[in-house]
Amino acid sequence: MNIILIGVQGSGKGTQAKLLSKVLDLPHISSGELFRYHIDNKTELGIIADSYINRGNLVADEYVYDMVEAELKKYPNGFILDGFPRTLPQENFLLEKYKIDYVIWLELDDEESFRRISARFHCEDCLQDYNLIYKKPKVDGICDDCGGKLVQRRDDTPEYILKRQKKFHQKTRKVFQAENPEYKVLEVNCNRSIEDIHNEIVDFIR
Numbered sequence: 770m771n772i773i774l775i776g777v778q779g780s781g782k783g784t785q786a787k788l789l790s791k792v793l794d795l796p797h798i799s800s801g802e803l804f805r806y807h808i809d810n811k812t813e814l815g816i817i818a819d820s821y822i823n824r825g826n827l828v829a830d831e832y833v834y835d836m837v838e839a840e841l842k843k844y845p846n847g848f849i850l851d852g853f854p855r856t857l858p859q860e861n862f863l864l865e866k867y868k869i870d871y872v873i874w875l876e877l878d879d880e881e882s883f884r885r886i887s888a889r890f891h892c893e894d895c896l897q898d899y900n901l902i903y904k905k906p907k908v909d910g911i912c913d914d915c916g917g918k919l920v921q922r923r924d925d926t927p928e929y930i931l932k933r934q935k936k937f938h939q940k941t942r943k944v945f946q947a948e949n950p951e952y953k954v955l956e957v958n959c960n961r962s963i964e965d966i967h968n969e970i971v972d973f974i975r
């Protein structure tokens with residue numbers, strides 16, 4: 770069974786993918802994590818991808834395809850893919866090579882998305898994650914664990930969030946809109962608890 774999760778930043782896509790992965794016993798493949806793996810390990814593809822991300826841009830398709838294809842090859846029995854496809858050409862690439870069974874859209878309005886993402890911080894020393902909405906530090910701007918300074922990821926600043934939202938609406942909104950698709954589509958309202966969202970997705974698939 771092959772499942773695609775699509776959602777704006779902050780919709781909880783990664784969290785839902787991980788929960789679903791456990792319940793369905795399918796591997797969760799996050800294109801974001803895949804890019805980071807390549808970037809951290811300075812693979813040939815990773816160095817190229819990094820130069821795109823640094824400018825707040827999406828990585829060019831030819832490099833994305835190489836990374837995604839090499840990864841999906843490992844899982845002939847199915848996968849949960851999140852973060853890909855983000856554009857129509859990427860969708861075409863995927864549908865030519867794989868049968869997709871379910872497409873799950875995780876919906877969240879731009880304001881709430883912005884609010885959630887701009888609340889994300891981490892400790893620059895021990896890398897502990899914080900969130901000013903869900904997981905506040907005891908002292909503003911200081912890590913509870915090690916006293917380090919809390920910082921934002923460079924792509925979680927307002928400028929980059931707005932840029933990504935715009936790209937999402939311009940490009941990603943257009944994927945999986947075929948009139949007679951072979952895959953089933955679910956739209957989930959993500960302004961609810963993690964558990965409610967998860968249950969709705971599982972009920973849909975089962």
Ligand SMILES: [Zn+2]
Pocket residue numbers: 892893894895896897912913914915916917
């Ligand atoms: Zn720390």
